[in-house]
Every structure is written in C-alpha cells, then in structure tokens.
Amino acid sequence: MADGATSPALTLRGVSKHFGGVRAVDDLSFSLGTNEILGLIGPNGSGKSTTVNLIAGVFPLTAGAIQLGGQAIEAIPEYARPPLGLARTFQTASLFPGFTALEQMLVGGHVQMRERGIGALFASRAARAEEAARIQDATDLLAFVGLGGCGATPIENLSSAQQRLLMIGSALASRPRVLLLDEPAAGMVAAERRALCDLILAIKARGVSVMVIEHHMALIMKVCDRIVVLNFGQKIAEGTPDAVRNDPKVIDAYLGVSH
Amino acid sequence: MKRALVPLAVLALLALAIAAPQYITVRYYVQLILLAMIWTIMAHGQNIIQGMTGYVSITQAGLMGVGAYASTLLSIRLGWPVWASMAIAPFITALFSVFVGYPSLRVKGHYFAIVTLAFNMVIFIVLMNFTSLTRGEAGIFNIQRPEPLFGLVDFDDRVAYYYLVLTVAVVMTALTWLLMRSSIGRTLRAIRQNENLASACGVAVWKYKLFAFVASAFYAGAAGALYAHYIGFINPETFGVAQSLDAILAVILGGTGTLFGPVLGAFAVVFLPEYLRIAESFRLIVYGLLLVVATILMPRGALPLLGRAWHAAARRLGFPK
Numbered sequence: 001m002a003d004g005a006t007s008p009a010l011t012l013r014g015v016s017k018h019f020g021g022v023r024a025v026d027d028l029s030f031s032l033g034t035n036e037i038l039g040l041i042g043p044n045g046s047g048k049s050t051t052v053n054l055i056a057g058v059f060p061l062t063a064g065a066i067q068l069g070g071q072a073i074e075a076i077p078e079y080a081r082p083p084l085g086l087a088r089t090f091q092t093a094s095l096f097p098g099f100t101a102l103e104q105m106l107v108g109g110h111v112q113m114r115e116r117g118i119g120a121l122f123a124s125r126a127a128r129a130e131e132a133a134r135i136q137d138a139t140d141l142l143a144f145v146g147l148g149g150c151g152a153t154p155i156e157n158l159s160s161a162q163q164r165l166l167m168i169g170s171a172l173a174s175r176p177r178v179l180l181l182d183e184p185a186a187g188m189v190a191a192e193r194r195a196l197c198d199l200i201l202a203i204k205a206r207g208v209s210v211m212v213i214e215h216h217m218a219l220i221m222k223v224c225d226r227i228v229v230l231n232f233g234q235k236i237a238e239g240t241p242d243a244v245r246n247d248p249k250v251i252d253a254y255l256g257v258s259h
Numbered sequence: 260m261k262r263a264l265v266p267l268a269v270l271a272l273l274a275l276a277i278a279a280p281q282y283i284t285v286r287y288y289v290q291l292i293l294l295a296m297i298w299t300i301m302a303h304g305q306n307i308i309q310g311m312t313g314y315v316s317i318t319q320a321g322l323m324g325v326g327a328y329a330s331t332l333l334s335i336r337l338g339w340p341v342w343a344s345m346a347i348a349p350f351i352t353a354l355f356s357v358f359v360g361y362p363s364l365r366v367k368g369h370y371f372a373i374v375t376l377a378f379n380m381v382i383f384i385v386l387m388n389f390t391s392l393t394r395g396e397a398g399i400f401n402i403q404r405p406e407p408l409f410g411l412v413d414f415d416d417r418v419a420y421y422y423l424v425l426t427v428a429v430v431m432t433a434l435t436w437l438l439m440r441s442s443i444g445r446t447l448r449a450i451r452q453n454e455n456l457a458s459a460c461g462v463a464v465w466k467y468k469l470f471a472f473v474a475s476a477f478y479a480g481a482a483g484a485l486y487a488h489y490i491g492f493i494n495p496e497t498f499g500v501a502q503s504l505d506a507i508l509a510v511i512l513g514g515t516g517t518l519f520g521p522v523l524g525a526f527a528v529v530f531l532p533e534y535l536r537i538a539e540s541f542r543l544i545v546y547g548l549l550l551v552v553a554t555i556l557m558p559r560g561a562l563p564l565l566g567r568a569w570h571a572a573a574r575r576l577g578f579p580k
Contacts, residue, residue: 056459082461090459096452106442107449111461113442120441131442174461 007070009034009178009209010055015064017050017233024050026233028064032178037200037210039220039241042230043254048213049091051230052180055211056088057081068178083111087176091183091213093163095155101166102151105138108170112137138173145169145199161192165199172203179203181212185219197222217255221245229254269519276425280418293421293489295529296428297482302509302521302528303435304478309507310516311444312471313451314364315372319506321379322476324386324498326352326483328393331402331493336392341405345484352480353473360472365465367454379500386495398494402487424485431478436518438474447471448516512553514560523561 008031017025025047032038040048054061057078066074068084076084096104112134115127139151145165150158158166164184171179181200185193193216200223204210214220220227220241227244229237231253237244244250276296280289305319330348333339339347363374386393393399404414405423414420438444449457450464458464487493509528514520535545557564 058455058459079458079461079463082459088459090456094453094456094459096449096456098452099449103445107445107457107462108460110446110457116443120443121437123437123441127442170460 007034008032008067009036009069010211011065011067012051012055013065013067015051015054015066016062017047017054017059018062023233025054028230028233028235030228030235030238032209032211033225035204035207035209036225037204037212037223039224039227040211040213040230041215041217041220041227041244041254042236046230046254047233048230049182050233052088052182052211052213055180056086082174082176085175085177086180087171087174087178088180089164089167089171089182089184091186093160093167095163095167095170097155099155100151101142101147101153101155101158101169102135102138104155104166104170105142105151105173106134109134109138109173109175111174138169141169141172142166144202145172146195160187161189164188165196168199168203172208176208178209178211181210181214183213183215185214185216193219273429277422280421286417289417289421291529291533293417293424294486295526296424297485297489298506298509298525298529299428299522300431300478300482300485301506302513302525303431304475304482305506306510306516306521307435307438307447307478308471308475310510310521311439311447311451312468313454314468314471315369315507316375316472316475317372317500317503317507318359318375318379318382319475319479320498320500320502321382322352322356322479323483323486323502324382324493324495325355325476326480327487327493327498328386328399328483329480330484331399331487332392334403334488335399341403341488345405345488348484349477349480352483353477356473356476357469360469360476364468364472376500376503379498379503383495383499386498393495396494396496398492400492402491402493404488404491420489424489427481427485431481432518432522439518443467443470451516508550510560512550512560514562517560517562520560520562523565527561 010032012031013029015025015028016023028047028051030038040051042048053059055066057073057076061074064074065072068081068086071084073081073084073086096107099107113130115124115130118124119127142148142151145168147162147165147169150162155163155166164187168181168184184200185196188196197219200210200212212220212223224241226239227237227241228235229244229247229250236253237247237250239247245255276292279292283289283292301319301323305316308314308316326348329351330341330344333344333347334341359375359378363371387395389395404420407413412419414423446457446462446467449460449462450467454464483498486497505528509524510521511524512527513522513524531549532546553561
C-alpha cells in the first residue's frame with residue numbers, strides 16, 4: 001500500500017475479471033500513489049494487460065472497485081475516463097494509420113478540446129485559436145517525448161520505437177494525472193530503452209503518476225518506486241524493487257534463478 | 260496535383276457546370292447532369308458515414324425516400340408552400356435517422372450495415388403498403404415545382420431548376436469540405452482508422468458515429484426533396500436497396516473519403532447506365548463487369564488515380580512538380 005502521507009492516485013480493491021471459467025484477474029488490490037511510478041510485472045498470461053484494460057474500462061469488472069483520485073470509476077464508460085485524468089498506451093503499437101504524428105497527438109488530446117460543435121465546423125475565431133494552441137501544445141509534447149520535428153511525418157514512416165514514443169506522447173496530450181504504460185519498451189533496442197527510462201522519469205517529474213508493465217527488468221528496477229507482481233491473476237508480491245527482486249516467490253514464479 | 264491548382268480546377272468545374280445548360284441543347288443531357296448533381300448530394304452524405312467514419316450504411320436511398328415523401332406530402336396533403344416543405348424535409352429525414360442510428364451505432368463493425376439494410380427494406384415496405392398516405396406502388400403524381408422566386412424565376416423551367424440544384428449541390432459540397440478540414444472530421448477519421456484507440460483517447464465514439472449518420476441522412480433528405488419536386492412523380496421503386504447500393508458505389512468508384520471523389524462517382528452512377536443502353540439487354544451485365552474491373556484496377560477510387568495520371572502527364576510535359 002502507498003505510504004500514509006500521500007493519497008493514492010489510483011486504487012484497486014478486490015478487482016476480479018473472469019472470462020468464463022478463466023480467472024484472468026482474481027481479487028486484486030493495490031494502489032498507485034500520487035506521483036509514484038509503480039511497476040506491474042509477472043509472467044505472460046498473469047493478468048497484467050487485463051488489469052490495464054479494467055482500469056481503462058475496456059470491459060466491465062466481474063467484481064471489485066476502482067477509484068481514480070478518490071472517485072469510483074468502475075461504472076464509468078471507457079471514453080468518459082480520460083476526461084477524469086486517465087490515459088493509457090497499448091501493448092501493440094496502436095495509432096491512427098494514415099495520420100501524421102501531429103494529427104495523432106491532436107486526437108490524443110481530444111479531451112482537452114472545448115470547441116467541438118458548430119464553432120469547430122465553421123472554424124470560428126475561438127476554434128481556430130484553440131486549434132493553434134493545441135498544435136503548439138502537441139508540438140512541445142512531441143519534442144518532450146523525443147520526436148521533435150516529426151510533426152508532419154506520417155505514422156507509417158516512423159520507426160517502431162518512434163511509434164511507441166508517439167503512443168506515449170498521444171496519451172500525454174490528454175494531460176493525464178495517471179498514465180498506464182503497457183510494455184512501452186517492446187521492440188526497443190538497449191539505447192532506446194535507456195532513453196525511455198529517462199522519459200518515464202521525466203513524466204513523473206511533471207507530476208504524473210505512472211503505472212508501467214514491462215518485461216525488461218533493468219528498466220523496471222531503474223524507474224519504479226514500487227513493484228506489484230502478478231501470477232495467475234493474483235498478487236504474489238509487492239514492495240520496493242530490491243525487496244521484490246529477492247522475494248523467493250517472485251524468483252520462483254517469474255524471475256527465475258541462475259543455476 | 261499541385262496544391263495551388265486545386266482551387267483553380269474547382270472554379271473551372273463550377274464555371275463548366277454554370278455554363279452547361281446554356282450550351283447543351285439536348286434537354287436529355289441537361290436532365291442527366293441535373294440528376295447527377297442530386298446524386299452528388301446523396302453521395303456526399305454517404306461519404307460522411309462510409310468514407311470518413313468507416314461505417315457502411317445501406318439505406319441512403321431509403322432516407323432519400325423519406326425526404327422525398329416528406330416534402331411531397333407536406334406540400335400536397337398539408338398545403339404547405341413547396342419551398343417550406345423542401346427546406347424542412349432534410350430535418351425530418353435527419354430526425355428519422357436518429358431512431359435508427361441510436362440503437363444500431365452502439366455496436367461496432369458490420370452490424371450497422373445489416374441494421375441499415377433492414378431499415379431501407381422497412382421504409383420500402385411502408386411506402387408500398389401505407390397506401391392511404393403514399394398511394395403505394397402507384398405513386399404520387401403532379402408534385403409541384405417550388406413557387407416562383409420574387410415572381411421572377413420560374414422553376415417550371417428546367418434550366419432554372421438546374422441552377423437551384425447546382426446551388427444546393429455547391430452548398431452541400433462546401434459543408435462537406437468544412438466538416439473534412441475541421442477537428443470533427445479528424446475525429447471521424449480517427450474512428451475509422453482505430454475505433455478502440457479513439458475510445459481510449461476519450462472520444463465519445465457513439466456520439467460521433469451518430470452525428471455522421473444523421474448528417475448523411477440530412478444530405479439524403481435534401482436530395483430526396485430536390486428529386487421529388489423535379490421529376491414530379493415518386494413511387495417506392497426509386498428508394499429501394501438497389502439505389503442505396505448505387506450510393507455506396509458512387510463513393511467507392513469516385514474515391515472513398517475524398518471531397519470530389521463522390522462527385523465523380525455520382526456522375527458515373529448516373530451516366531454509365533445511360534450510356535450502356537447501346538448494349539441493350541446486356542446492359543446490366545456490362546455495368547456489373549465494369550464495376551468489378553474498376554474495383555480491382557482502382558481500389559481507392561478514380562480520384563487518386565486521376566491525380567497520379569496528372570502527375571505523370573505533368574512530368575512528361577516537363578512542368579515543374
């Protein structure tokens with residue numbers, strides 16, 4: 001659990017998700033502290049991505065409760081959660097094919113947009129001013145995630161690592177308080193992963209609470225304040241990177257031992 | 260095509276459309292162009308839901324029928340001025356579409372196509388059998404043209420009506436252009452490209468899909484009213500599923516999601532069957548073959564192909580790119 005001084009940004013209590021007889025997530029409770037980086041690790045099929053999807057609202061819970069900054073969100077539809085300060089990325093690169101990086105960022109920042117009606121259609125002065133401000137904002141964020149100067153680049157022309165960074169930028173464009181990263185380093189080479197570490201720490205420095213799923217232990221150990229370990233949908237360990245790394249149950253289920 | 264040339268090309272096309280009835284003496288051709296412009300409005304509407312949003316609707320002709328009958332019945336049964344009836348018809352059609360769109364757009368994927376197909380059939384059956392209102396298969400005759408404008412422009416004149424249709428077509432094209440370049444258009448394209456991600460970005464996807472469908476119905480209603488008061492006779496046959504498929508074809512043939520593709524497609528859908536009359540009984544077979552070949556050879560429609568042809572020609576003639 002988060003230390004008593006800071007109120008959690010995100011709390012899961014007794015969350016379960018059953019697909020037929022499969023208990024993908026089983027009575028899971030943990031919380032993400034404000035301005036904390038929490039790692040969620042575990043073997044394939046242990047329920048990590050399902051947990052992200054439950055928090056994001058892709059499908060309903062079988063049981064349990066989820067709170068975002070003290071507000072119950074489990075009954076709120078997926079599209080209504082980003083306006084409350086929640087953003088996520090996907091395990092596989094999920095972008096808008098045919099868009100430029102900038103256009104991707106602008107849709108990512110959809111919830112920040114106020115002019116959505118007649119004003120937007122007829123390009124009213126307010127709508128144009130807002131669009132210009134959002135383009136500036138998106139351009140700044142592109143530079144922040146390491147894609148400066150890529151605004152006009154079609155998504156297809158970005159490398160897979162750049163697409164991953166764009167996915168993070170697009171999520172940040174909604175100005176979230178809580179960011180869920182689902183395997184952000186997938187397909188990245190060592191140098192790219194090191195840059196990603198710095199980016200995740202920089203995101204935290206901007207006051208965002210981050211939950212990150214990753215298989216690259218070096219990255220997890222470096223950026224995370226705390227780690228929750230899942231196996232078969234259940235939490236088997238929780239604690240600081242050092243505590244988790246030396247936990248026999250974690251070594252047995254996931255990390256493995258060097259013989 | 261060079262960006263700066265696009266407005267010039269549009270102006271040239273517009274000038275051509277304005278001049279056409281003055282130079283074309285065969286009334287049959289003026290009529291075909293007029294019908295193609297009505298179909299252009301239909302196709303723009305179809306393009307908003309099918310091309311921009313990525314949801315194929317198979318009820319555009321049915322919605323056109325709603326607009327046509329709404330305007331006709333308001334003017335004949337209730338004695339409304341024709342202008343008022345025609346102006347209100349697109350709104351009635353749009354309202355109608357809310358009731359279909361609301362339940363059917365909450366699901367993703369192909370269910371929407373099936374629901375709209377069923378809706379078109381229901382419209383057809385109601386028009387056929389609600390004879391006390393619609394006179395069924397026999398149809399409604401003697402639908403009036405709009406009242407003269409300021410006592411000056413007499414719309415019983417085919418050419419005057421041509422310019423009315425041209426005006427509406429231009430306004431609807433401009434509206435489509437505004438929608439495409441707006442942030443709303445961008446959001447619709449985002450839904451087409453990756454609906455799950457759009458939802459994760461906080462887009463209330465179903466609202467945007469409903470908006471696109473209702474907008475497409477608005478266009479269809481306008482086209483229906485223009486059609487009814489031009490031809491002067493309507494019966495359900497015109498508003499069946501086959502015509503809805505033509506609207507889909509117009510979008511695909513011309514260029515899905517582009518602004519002028521549906522214009523091109525609308526002219527193709529109106530003119531091709533007419534020109535194929537020389538093939539007499541083989542007409543529909545040839546039409547079908549043409550469509551298959553066209554879809555194979557230009558999967559993204561004629562407009563992108565024309566653009567590439569222009570580039571190639573410009574290179575050969577030594578124009579700077």
